Amino acid sequence: MRAACELKWLWGVLFLSLAGCSLGESEYLGGDLWAVNHTSAAINHFSVNGYGGGNASPYGYGGGACCVMLPREWRPGLMMKVEWETDPDPYAKSPPLGTDEFRKFMVKHKANYEHHTASVPLPPYEEEGLCALEVHFFPCHQVKVTTSCWRYPSPNSPIKEPLEMKEPAECPK
Template sequence: MNKIIASCLLLVSSVISGCSLAKGDDGYTAGDLRAINHVKGIGINGFSVNGYHVPGLGGGYCCIMLPEKWMPDLKAHIEWEVDPDPYAILPELGTDEYRKAYAKYKTNYQHYSATVDIPQYGEERCGLTVHFLPCHQVKVTTVCDGYGTPDYPVKEPRNMKEPEICPVK
């Protein structure tokens, strides 16, 4: 029984980390895409980075291709869909009432995009983590440290309130 459990754990960890170790012959490395929503009261339904789509938030989602060597003009074009009322109560799933209510509800979804610089990285990088911030701002990082650790470059807290008026860029 212990051998079966150990084998299952090894298989799961291989699948989860597989993308961040893949190397291509064209000078690119595959890495996981992750995201953290810092804005209280909104939901991120999904996002894409340079065309690589992730259907929601959560753990690593395979994959994005990053050059093995960082370049000064390296950019991340991020597109995302926001649910401004992620805790809305809809009729019972699968009913005609639900389908009608959901069709109306999803018209409130909002779509945004931003292009940001990908910070310099070296040999060690762990895919790309996108941070969704108030006022439709985003930051990205490739570091392997976890959010909230001392060396993690994005310091904004979670559950930030969206201001009444966002500053004009």
């Protein structure tokens, strides 16, 4: 009986050793997904390369979702597809929740939601410098991303634009 148990244990160790060798190191790293919203519109939800990141209040922060997957090694030409939905009037006065008037109001209100997509370059990083992916939403549906360990608004953050940015009368084409 003892010999059978030892044999099973030995086979288990051998199997795990082989499995570890065959799997190798993952090509991707997981990190948190954060948002910084520099606009007066609410970000209802956003995603990067299909990984969901939650919401962000006007002129505020959000996200905090786990996880977005990024290549272990940065290489030139890496692009991130950012998709998001905005509510241009997040503070609209609504009728009381649960009423028919509220439901009608929300149908009209949601008709004004806007959907956006942007492809943005992923700036260089080193594996030990990859802390999270921070997505910055700017007026005119512009987006920047950073993987810096210095979160906005740290003076060391690579993103320097102010938090409260005004939408111009006309966006550049």
